[in-house]
Amino acid sequence: MTASSKPAAHTADREIVTTRDFDAPRELVFAAWTDAKHVSNWWGPNGFTTTTHVMDVRPGGEWRFIMHGPDGRNYPNRISYLEVARPERLVYKHGGEVELEPVDFHTTVTFTEVNGKTRVTMRAVFPSAEERDRVAREYGAVEGGQQTLARLAEHLAGSTGTVSDRTITSTRIIEAPQERVFQAFANPDQLKYWWGPNGFANTIEKFELYPGGTWRLTMHGPDGADYHNESVFTEVSVPERVVFEHREPVHRFTMEMTFAAEGDRTRLTWRMVFESASEFAKVKDFIVPANEQNFDRLAAHLASL
Structure with a gap:
């Protein structure tokens, strides 16, 4: 895990930032985020699986999916894409389905070439510091983000080799x-x-x-x-x-x-x-x-x- 960049001062108290370097080309790492055939193999913390219903990666498009927890509970999710700059950047809004308590936040994911590797930085910005702390406490969002990127690293290593x-x-x-x-x-x-x-x-x-x-x-x-x-x-x-x-x-x-x-x-x-x-x-x-x-x-x- 690499050190994340310093967040902007006006959002520092309501952000969760997760960064990791991957031994894979940027185009492939970006594809792993935007192709349902890839993403279903690694998305989510340890023990979770994902079923994608719609994945339309373009500004205005949506990704609707269900995360299946290790306890058997299902978590419907909806992501709305705001920016798609292939293969450098994704910006999206996240919202849970209405029947569950919503978890709403805005995420920017950047893909940067660094010494032959790809550095991925996820910056999730919540409406308030209190909401950020609630999600971190109740959903384990900090550890979950780290585990998710670790699963992506395993997926890329297992399917691609060096x-x-x-x-x-x-x-x-x-x-x-x-x-x-x-x-x-x-x-x-x-x-x-x-x-x-x-x-x-x-x-x-x-x-x-x-x-x-x-x-x-x-x-x-x-x-x-x-x-x-x-x-x-x-x-x-x-x-x-x-x-x-x-x-x-x-x-x-x-x-x-x-x-x-x-x-x-x-x-x-x-x-x-x-x-x-x-x-x-x-x-x-x-x-x-x-x-x-x-x-x-x-x-x-x-x-x-």
Whole structure:
């Protein structure tokens, strides 16, 4: 557990602040907070389980869920999202259901890269110091927050292993200027001609190159099979960097693409971080040569322009 930052003076007496560093990339930690498939495995203090009914992570969206206590009691909860800045920040209001005594507070969760790890800070602000003390006393909120982040650490460690156990890095010097190489990816009319291993063709249905935008395509294999893919862009810095989360169909990973100018040439680097070491082990023997073929096709495409 790391030391938390000093809270603002005007809310210090009504805050609960919990901080922890995670040995996982920021995009993955953020996904663990915003994907129901992840969150049901770790949310809540020790002994609790969670059933999610609705999880709509966007400003104005809600997460409605039931926490099942180790004593058999159910605790309905409702979170309303106010801000979603992927993958840096979540802001939400928490409110219990009306049939129970409500626990209302405002939470800001930040995700910060620190020395190759991700620091998560939860800052819950209550309406008054008395309400903060009541929740801490009656619900064990301070210990509960610490236990919740400890469970998240266990979930990430158990499902992912270390980052090096599930990362594929491929790099190539491309004989073209940085802007041209970046546009070969950024322009779907070019991208469709070279994306994928040898023998693949592409139909790009949606390509929204901005944070939060969707990339949806169907890859047509040389065997005649179609492979639907869907990703969400999380970072875009023209013409240096793109990060996206590949979510469908099966292989879940984060891709970081960097375009570094080296004179009139460009060093293109792809860093793929898979959600689990077991998933990485299944695909690495295919992905490594496939990425090299992808680079070959890109180089050929640019040479033909």
